[in-house]
Amino acid sequence: DAGITQSPRHKVTETGTPVTLRCHQTENHRYMYWYRQDPGHGLRLIHYSYGVKDTDKGEVSDGYSVSRSKTEDFLLTLESATSSQTSVYFCAISEGGRLSDTQYFGPGTRLTVL
C-alpha cells in the first residue's frame, strides 16, 4: 500500500469554526489531490498540488484553501466550516501529473459540521 495517512480520521465541529485536514505521504510523489465524497455526487476534486507551493483549483474549491510547504504534506483548510461541507474527504497522490496516472488514496477523513 502507498504510504498515505490522513489526520484526523474523524472530526466533529461547529459551523463557523476553522478546520484543517492533513494529508501526509512517504512516497515522495509530486502530485497530491483533495477530494470530497458525498452521496449522489461521487468523488469530486477540491484542489490539487503539482509541487511544493504549486496548487490549483478543482471543481468544488469554493470555501476551501490548501497549502503545500513540503513534498510530503498537503493541508486542506476550511476557513469557516459550513454544514454543506459535511463530507468524507480523501487525499490522493500520484507520481506523475497526468490524470491518466494511477492515483493512490488515503483512508479518508469523516468531517461533520453541526
Add this chain to the structure above:
Amino acid sequence: KNEVEQSPQNLTAQEGEFITINCSYSVGISALHWLQQHPGGGIVSLFMLSSGKKKHGRLIATINIQEKHSSLHITASHPRDSAVYICAVKAAGNKLTFGGGTRVLVKP
C-alpha cells in the same frame, strides 16, 4: 446529465456468478480508471485503461473508445468482492470525473 454514468447502481450476485458493471461517458478522454471502495471506506485503484482490455486475477476491464463505454467484469465472484466499484475519466481540464459507483454484494 452526468458526464460519467454507471450501471447498475446496485447489484447482488451469488458466489461464483459472473458480474458485469458498465460505465458510459459523454466526453473525449485520455484514460479511464476503475476503482474499488471497500466497505470500510478505503479506495484502491484497480485499472487504468486507454484502450483495449486489461486483466488482473479475476477482474477484467475493457474499453471501447469509439462507443465511449467501459466494462468491468468479475469472474467467479466471491463475497470478498463485495464493494463499491467506481469508474473515473479524465474529462475537460485537469481533473478526473467520477461516476456515482456501483454497489456490489456477493452472497455466499
